[in-house]
Structures are given as structure tokens and as C-alpha cells.
Amino acid sequence: MSHSVPHAPGYVDNGGPKIVTSRFEHGDSFTLDRYEATDGYQGLRRALDRTPAEVHDEVREATVLGRGGAGFPAGVKWGFMPPGKFPYYLVVNGDESEPGTYKDRLLMERDPHQLIEGCLITCYALGLAQCFLYVRGEMALAQERIAQALNDAYAEGYVGKNILGTDFSVDITLTWGAGAYIVGEETALIESLEGNRGMPRLKPPYFPAAIGLYGQPTIVNNVETLSNLPWLMMNGAEAYKQFGSEASPGTRMVAVSGHVKRPGVYEIEQGVTTFRDLFYGDDFCQGIREDNGLKMFVPGGGSAPWFFPEQLDVPLEGRVVSGEGSMLGSGAIIVMDETTDAVKAALRLVRFYARESCGKCTPCREGTTWEERVLQRILDGEGRPSDIDMLLDIADNISPGPYPVAADPNQGLAAVPFPPKQTTICPLGPSSVAPITSTIRRFRHEYEAKITKRDSIPVSAALMSSAPGNSEAG
């Protein structure tokens, strides 16, 4: 039986297996008392009874995929730490800000001890000297809950010196950002944590395991990824793999928003559940609002190329979704019904990337702004016939070559698999291309219809009103 949980607005219990949301049913799920009464810190005890290497092996064996966006297996990432180059650090990425995404916020607000326990297990397994829990600046309640949980955990000897009377000691520092989407990129996160502007670092090295915080080997893991570890330590990799598919074991949290009857954050089995199950299933979203037709959906956060009704039967399995031309990313699904204006929706996401570009790479800094302005003038009825080609040309400068896109059987077009190529240091710029190519390929006629309107406007007037500063939406 599925039902909403009033004390956790947004979360819907869909009656399925629960690895990370098992305590959400309790109003006091964030307290140490509740945590201890529901197997809290038992996973840590199990870990401490084993060698660090055995704990690492268990995580590798379970194939715990990263839940932040890239879907990289945590156990493999952990293996990149260069031996002997101490100290090692752990940075927890709680800077959730991808459009449409929220699940880390709920995990931090509703079950902060589970996250702390996951951090401790990681620090034990890898010999980490200190953990930094970086929470998005705008998430005041999450900061408050984690601060309280850390204070309680220190007082009870779960964190700090000689944890639970053993030789294992580690400090966890709560830290927080101040409003910058790009800081979710792991090297930008490290820059921010060092007290700098949050700009991504040049690659290689591709992983902060080589050079991370203060130049030392560093693991950056997502909140949801780490929140899986207490359960995993309690129940083992075999039990973990009973859920989900072979390539994507376990569960994952997804937030389904937009034009569905019951939007919500659901913990689902990875690789098994399909988008159709999610949108139309009784235990999930229960259909499109007013039983409208589905026009399109964003399958994995603002940075993911869009899907259409033909992709409804695709399972939420990273590899499959990549092959179909998009990504599962951060588990953010935005559903748009047939009443949605494709150009307007594309503009809104493009504007996000234009605002959030850190400015380090020229193709992104300039390109996203151009994309926004061209889309805005098309929407304002001032588009030029060459604008569609111009948009695609700007896109090609940020992300050269065929951009990942879903198949379009009506036009006989095959899917282009994810990921895109990029001329930038990080994927922010290329992400801005997703809404553009997705909508132009599928709804070119909508663009053309808007551009045709412009023909009645005198050129001089069009030039005046598309000047910088005049075309910004309020």
C-alpha cells in the first residue's frame, strides 16, 4: 500500500523495499533515540569487527553505484586512492541543486544519523583522517538536523576519538555552501571547501582520489550513496543484490515532479522499475494530471536529454538509459503533459545553466548566455529564421558532434548514446545543450511557428528589443 507521509512532505511510501528510507515513517526519525531503537550504528559495529579491507570488499562486491549523477561504483572509486599518501579525506556531497532533484535533502533532514554512520564506515574502510559533510547553503533544516545529530553522536562516542572504544578515530566537520550549483561538481566542491570560488579544476586528474582536498587523496561521495552503507554492513552484499538488477543492484530514490497526479520522492528498485510504472502505477504517480497526454519528460535531472512517450518502457537502469540517449543522473524526473510549450520549458532550463555557469570556460560562459538570449527572443516573437541553426551551432561549440538524444521513430531517427563530448572542463556547459537539441529535433515545428510570427515585426524594432537587458524574463 502506498501512502504519503505528512511529516516528510514530498516523500511517498510506495510499499516497496526500503534501504535508505526505512525510518521515514517515524516522526522522530532524525533523533538518536529513534536511530538506536531501529538498528542505528549496528552497521558501524559490524564494520569495526572486520578489517577495513573486508569492509571495502563488501562495498565493491555490492556494486553500490554513486547516486549523485555519474553512477560510478563507490567501491571502485575508493580503490583509486594512492597507497601511503596520507592523510586521506572524505568529502560528502550534500550540495544537491540539479533542477528537479531532491532526495539528499530528505535523507539529511529525516535520517542524519544514517548518513553519519555511512561516513564512519567509509572512513574506517579507507583510513580517512577527517570527513567534511558539505550541505547546500539553502538547506537550513538539513544543517540544523545534522549539527544536532553530530553533537549527539560525539556525546555518545560514535564519532571522534576512539570510536566505540576501538582504535578507530575520526572527526566529522559539518560545513556548508552559499548558493552555487556548480559546487556540486566534485572538484568545485573541493575548491569551495578550501575557501575559494567554486570553480571546477582542470582535468586530469579525473578523480580527486589522486589530488583532492589540500592536494591530498580525497573521496567525494554523494549523500544517498553513503546512506546505503549502514544497511549494507548489516545485511551484506548478497542481500543488497536481491533488490534491483544485476548491473544496478539495490534501490535508488527518485523525485518525480511536474504534471503527474501524485508527484513524490519514491525509493524504487533500480533497473527493474520502468518510467511507465512510475508515471502510471497506482503505487507511484497514478497518471498524468487530468488524464492528459504525455508530451515529454526529463529522465535524470536538468542535465539529461529528454525522453518522449516511446521511451516509457525503458527501465531505470543506468546503462540502458545511456544507450537510449540520456542518463539517470540524480534521479530527478520532470514530467510534462501535452499542454506544455516545448520552447518555454527548454528556455527555463537553459536560463538555469546560463545563470549558474561559473565563467571559467569560454564556450560555456558565452555559449549558455547566447543560448538563453536566442531562445528568449524566439519566445518573444522576435526570432530570426537563422536562429534554429544558430542555437545548434552554439551547442556544437560547447559539445561537438552528435549530441545524445532519444530515438524518434516517427522521423526514423536512432538514439545517440550518452554522454556528450565537451569543450569545457566540467559538464555544466554541455548540460545546457540537452533541452535545446531534445526539443529542436522533436518539436522543430514549434520553434518555426514562433519564428514565423516574427516576420511581421519591423527589423529595427526587433533589433531594439533584443538588445541586452531588454530580453530578460522577470
Add this chain to the structure above:
Amino acid sequence: MSYFTPDNLAIADEIISRYPVAKSALIPLLHLAQEQEGWVTDAAMRQIAELTDTTPAEVKGTGSFYEMFKFHPVGKYMVNVCTNLSCQLLGGEELLAHAEKTLGVKAGGTTADGMFTIEDVECIAACTEAPCLQVNYRYRLRVTDEDFDDLIDDIRNSRADDIPEHGTLGRVRQHIPVDAMAGIVPPEQANVRPVWLARNDEPAPAGAAEGEEV
């Protein structure tokens, strides 16, 4: 003269003690300054520079990258309306327009009485509860025009006690008792193998192995 009050200076010192490198405390200290006065003043940045072994220019350089920091006075209440895609689909832009009309200022503006500043913000992670907004980073979900008017009315009449004045984020601070701390030292002083990793070498009893220099 200290910019920070004695209480806040003690808090600042404690924050710095939780990082191996003082500069890492820069963003938390900017938040503390904003909590003290509602925005970040030049005097605050000068003291943060002293506390973190940086220059005032570095403090401003970092701070100005992050949109939560305000370098000019803003309203006592920041009203942040989300208009990103999930909210746009369900009326976020209309809600923003209503907010602008109700308060009589455009996004980015502050009311003449200094009570409210409106911002048109990006995704604030409550997408299933659209349209949503935050006031001083406290959520209001599925907000109708009437809800908005009631909220403003409540704030004006001091009936929204879950919302502190602008600058205050979490109202619980982390505090690590000195004797419970594992020990936070600069990276160059922490270049030893953690003792418990010796368990990987042999099934040694807990606490038996010494840290070794690398």
C-alpha cells in the same frame, strides 16, 4: 576593534578549529557575519581575512561567487520564489508575479520599509511540492496566492516563528568537546598511516599498532 561580537568571535574561533586549514572556514565565517548583521560588511570581511590568514580581497573574491552572500543591506526577510522547470510547470512564474504585486517590488528589489527582498531563484529541492518558495531558507510548499498573502501577513505580525531574520541558517551549531575530538591538524602534520589500518596487515587486536611515518 573586533567586528564580531565577543560571542560570535568565540563561535568563529571554534569554527576555524574544525578545519585543518583556516581558509576553509571562510564561507562559514561569511555566513556568521551575515547572521550578525543581515548582510556582509567590509569590516566583517577585513576581520574574516585576519582570522583565516587571507586578504580582504580574497574574502570578497570568494564571497562574491556565492549568491547567498549580500554585500549591501537587504530585507529582513528574503522571499525566494522558485521558477525553475518543475515549479514553472505548476505556476512558479505566476506566483512570483503575485509576490511582486503584493510587495510592490520586482525580483531583486527590497520593500521601502526594509522588511522584504524578493528573489527569483533556481531549484530549491522541493520540486514535487511546486510551486514552492523559501523565506530566509525556510520552506513553504504548494503555495497559492492566498497562502502567499497570509504568509506575508503572518511575518508582518510576528506570527511566523519558524522563520528567523535574514542571515541565520541552522539554529543548532556543531560543537565538538575538546576531549572527544580525534584531532584536527594541518595536512602536513597528519601524514601518518591511521592506526586501525594495521588491522589489514594481520588480525591484530584493536589499538595494538602504532602509526608509522610515511
